[in-house]
Amino acid sequence: MPRNPSQQVSFTTELAQVNTRLKVARLGLQLEQRGQKLNLRGIFPPKPDSHRLVPHQQRLSLGLPATPPGLEMAERKAMEIALLLIQGRFDWQPYLSPIKxxxxxxxxxxxxxxxxxxxxxxxxxxxxxxxxxxxxxxxxxxxxxxxxxxxxxxxxxxxxxxxxxxxxxxxxxxxxxxxxxxxxxxxxxxxxxxxxxxAGHYSPTRTQRRQLPSDTEILHYYKQIPNPAWRFVYGIMATYGLRNHEVFFCDYSGLRDQEPEAVIEVLDTTKTGGHQVWPFLPEWVETLKLYDINLPTVNTDLRTTTLQRIGQRVTQQFSRYQIPFSPYDLRHAWAVRTIHIGLPDTVSARMMGHSVAIHTRTYHRWITRRDQQQAVTAARQRWGVLQGN
Missing domain, CATH: 1.10.150 (DNA polymerase; domain 1)
Known part of the structure; x- marks a missing residue:
């Protein structure tokens, strides 16, 4: 946003003061404002694609805004570049557009x-x-x-x-x-x-009309997993509605300390950032033995793997243990469970790590059914009052 005249005078004064300091220090460089950006002007070696053979007067784009904070950063950058020039170690590479x-x-x-x-x-x-x-x-x-x-x-x-x-x-x-x-x-x-x-009109947020596993089915297949670590993964996803990879990036101290609310926190490492999640159903924390934190050995170093690969490990295990629904069906079942219980959509969306708009579109038919049922129930109650029942 353009500054008003008084702000411009103030910035011009600050720029002049910085250039005075650079001149007194005999660094051979000056800052200048070009549009809304700050450049550095001085004697630099030829650019890599230049036909010139000796250093000459050139401009270097710092990519910093012509604002007081940008000016402060530009002055520090000018001093760093001046030192590199004095030492003969200046390189144009970081300051050139990659496409050049x-x-x-x-x-x-x-x-x-x-x-x-x-x-x-x-x-x-x-x-x-x-x-x-x-x-x-x-x-x-x-x-x-x-x-x-x-x-x-x-x-x-x-x-x-x-x-x-x-x-x-x-x-x-x-x-x-x-x-x-x-x-x-x-x-x-x-x-x-x-x-x-x-781009078209595809909407990835509308859950397909498929039969989600019932709570009874979820508990049944939990018992079919022989490996206790992967059984823990299954139980956590079912009880907290986590994405595949999120299981491996949680603070489980609430569970480990057996706190009454048994809240877990999805860490900032995930794409959606940190958020807290409550169990639904709470009794599953004990039923599925979730107080005993037992994660399988999976590479979670994001310098050598990706969130997608980590999530794929979970999907592969579901297939290995012949579970007839996907890991994401556990997440969807958790969301629908919160809808039936009556948890506000804003709260449920926050726990799932997405916006209310996405939550509403994804679970539209279940939310609509809930809202319709609530309206019908309220209407019947009013009718009962009118009839003296």
Whole structure:
């Protein structure tokens, strides 16, 4: 947001004061405002793609906003760069746009590789590896495969062709659009048609109309699991409605200490961030022996694995023990149980680690049935009062 005139004067004064300090220190560098960003101006070695052979006056983009906090960071950065210049160790690489290293003959594979390097050079985020392996890599492989067979069309045309190779109104179509949007933004490609036009109307949040396991069935199949560690995983998912991978990223101290509420906390390591969960049904904590924390040995180091792979281990064990429903059916059953019990949707959504909007769409038919039943019950009660019953 643009600053008002008084703020601009104040910032201009601060910028001048910083440059005075840099000049007194004889660092040979000055900060300047260009638009809403701060640049550094001074004598730098030639850029890697330059025809110049000796250091000369150049600008270096710091990528910092022209604000007082940005100015404070820029002054520290100027001092760091000045030291590198004095020591002869300055390198342009961290300050150049990744796409500038891609020459005119760069292949689609080269461009995807540059995006991958850029993606993993960003500050690490939770689930970063999972995002790359599931949301990006499969669709970039499609793009590269098309490029290998259709050599005479542009990258923009290849992007649209890749999207149209996925089923319309599908989850994969939406994911492909997301991946292609990220790549085109990275490569600074202006697409003539917004990719949102191709995404379709798929909604991944509406639970399919299938028969969820009853509480009796859930307890029955719990007893069929011979391995106590995987039996614990099953019991935790059934009682707390956790996602597959969340089981391995929880604070179980409430259970371990046998606290009356038996609340567990899903840690920030998961994609949805930390949140607390209460047991439903509470009596299952004892019935399923959940006070005895007993997790199986699974690699949870996200530097070498992904949340998706961890979740797949749970799915594989369900198949191994011939459980006739998926791990996510335990989660859905937990959610429906809270609906029948009358837990407010806002509370249930928070415990499940998603928004109320997603909760409402996912469990629409059960929530609708509950609300209708409550309305019918209230109407009958009113009618009974009118009839003197």
């Amino acid at each position: 290293h891609l020459g005119p003959d760069a292949t689609v594979a080269d461009q995807v590789f540059a995006f991958q390097a850029h993606f993993f050079n960003q500050p690490p985020t939770l689930g970063q590896r999972s995002t790359w392996s599931t949301a990006y890599r499969p669709y970039f492989r499609k793009l590269e495969a098309l490029a290998a067979t259709r050599k005479n069309i542009s990258l923009v045309e290849l992007i649209y062709a890749t999207i149209q190779s996925t089923p319309a109104n599908s989850r994969s179509r939406q994911a492909c659009c997301t991946a292609m949007q990220a790549l085109s933004q990275f490569l600074e490609i202006k697409l003539p048609l917004p990719l949102a036009n191709f």
